[in-house]
Amino acid sequence: MENFCIDDQTFSDLNIFSENPHSIYNLFKGTRTLAARAKLKDMMQHPSNNVNALILRRDAIRYFYQMAPDFDIRNEELDLIEFYLKSDKRKSKANIIDSLSDYVTRNSSNDYYIIKTGLKYLIKLTRYLKNFIEIHSTDATPEYLLTLFGRIKVVIESGKLNNSLELKEKNLKFLEVNKLDHAFRGAEIENIQNLLQLVYELDIYENLSLVALKLGLSFPEYDENEGMRVNITGLFHPAIKAPVKNDVLFNQDQNIIFLTGSNMAGKSSLLKSIGLVIYLAHLGFPVPASEMHTTIFNGLITTINLPDNISQGLSHYYNEVKRVKEVALKLSESNRLFIIFDELFRGTNVKDAFDASLLIISELSKIEKSAFFISTHIVELADEIKKFSNISFRYLETSFKENKPIFTYLLTKGVSKERIGMTIVLNEGIIDILKKAADKGINNR
Numbered sequence: 001m002e003n004f005c006i007d008d009q010t011f012s013d014l015n016i017f018s019e020n021p022h023s024i025y026n027l028f029k030g031t032r033t034l035a036a037r038a039k040l041k042d043m044m045q046h047p048s049n050n051v052n053a054l055i056l057r058r059d060a061i062r063y064f065y066q067m068a069p070d071f072d073i074r075n076e077e078l079d080l081i082e083f084y085l086k087s088d089k090r091k092s093k094a095n096i097i098d099s100l101s102d103y104v105t106r107n108s109s110n111d112y113y114i115i116k117t118g119l120k121y122l123i124k125l126t127r128y129l130k131n132f133i134e135i136h137s138t139d140a141t142p143e144y145l146l147t148l149f150g151r152i153k154v155v156i157e158s159g160k161l162n163n164s165l166e167l168k169e170k171n172l173k174f175l176e177v178n179k180l181d182h183a184f185r186g187a188e189i190e191n192i193q194n195l196l197q198l199v200y201e202l203d204i205y206e207n208l209s210l211v212a213l214k215l216g217l218s219f220p221e222y223d224e225n226e227g228m229r230v231n232i233t234g235l236f237h238p239a240i241k242a243p244v245k246n247d248v249l250f251n252q253d254q255n256i257i258f259l260t261g262s263n264m265a266g267k268s269s270l271l272k273s274i275g276l277v278i279y280l281a282h283l284g285f286p287v288p289a290s291e292m293h294t295t296i297f298n299g300l301i302t303t304i305n306l307p308d309n310i311s312q313g314l315s316h317y318y319n320e321v322k323r324v325k326e327v328a329l330k331l332s333e334s335n336r337l338f339i340i341f342d343e344l345f346r347g348t349n350v351k352d353a354f355d356a357s358l359l360i361i362s363e364l365s366k367i368e369k370s371a372f373f374i375s376t377h378i379v380e381l382a383d384e385i386k387k388f389s390n391i392s393f394r395y396l397e398t399s400f401k402e403n404k405p406i407f408t409y410l411l412t413k414g415v416s417k418e419r420i421g422m423t424i425v426l427n428e429g430i431i432d433i434l435k436k437a438a439d440k441g442i443n444n445r
Helices: 008-013 024-028 034-044 051-067 075-086 096-106 110-136 143-157 160-164 174-184 189-215 267-281 316-333 350-364 381-385 421-427 430-443
Strands: 221-223 229-235 246-251 256-260 291-295 299-303 337-342 371-375 391-401 404-413
Touching: 008 267, 008 299, 024 034, 024 189, 034 075, 034 189, 051 143, 051 189, 051 221, 075 110, 075 189, 110 143, 110 160, 110 174, 110 189, 143 160, 143 189, 160 174, 229 267, 246 267, 246 404, 256 267, 256 350, 256 381, 267 291, 267 299, 267 337, 267 371, 267 404, 299 316, 316 337, 316 350, 350 371, 350 381, 404 421, 421 430
Parallel strands: 221 291, 256 371, 256 391, 299 337, 337 371
Antiparallel strands: 229 246, 229 291, 391 404
């Protein structure tokens, strides 16, 4: 697949590969085979801007989702096949005389057991694959799956795998074992290893379809027009139980969303959700939304949980400035990037944060083909940037009940006017505690 600009900070922000049990990789890694998990991780490290490749992969996953074929392969059997193929045991001889010599020296050995068991499961797998392909090669089968099926058939039919199907794999004779082992760990080993990789890819697609069904994911539709457009309905984060769903729209005329809202209103979770659907769509994977139509972007860059760089003596603010510069450089090199900033310049005083944010947003407003999702606590910025017609204003609602904040997590047009910081401080009774501490100090004099 083509290159897509994404970096470690973005992977970290979106919790793609962390050890957290709710990481996106952990949500998706329930394949039947362990080897498929490694292949899935590699796949997830390389999103793409190749729309044709994305459509082919999406359609392959969607076939498993819609048709629900039972791809009945077993991890322990595939592991034994892999172990057999990678074995450093001496390869069997193909001719009868040498085979007899092998028979005398190896018939009862552990080496022979490994070879015979590996062959048994390889023949069993081959027979199953031929039957699976025959059943699922129909007019309804998407193009890419047919391509995978064709590659599997070539491996099977071009060597001794096809001939082995005539044998009874549970009762292989010693000469049969020798001939097959000589071929499979000899001239045909690369083809057979390629066959296993194709099996793991099918395993991944089946698993992704099951995850989509379990989590209520949908399949992205790709807009190949020149203009930039992202239209998402029912956006949610798959790691949140009973999530509130929101609709998000970007287009050529309004390519910047300016997001406000109080603390704990859900701004960061929303930004992670939008970043996640953009990322997954550029893998060809199902996305956490009811529906998604999107332009193909050339990259995704997020700044949500930017760490302090104490080891280099850099302040948080300077780290933020460096990150904004990185984004600016990427924008100077490429168009159609999707950029997310959570709380621009939070590491400095309010005046500098206001001035720096206004300056950066004013310049970003001149970039037409990329999309920007920017959140802030500094709602006063809205008055200064309303003059830019390509900026749309959204906030996350907060209401009060019995003087306690209620967060709806609903995305609403406009700018937040809520100031709940002091309300939370007062509700926690901190002032009363401090007064008691002060009184105690006075009385103890």
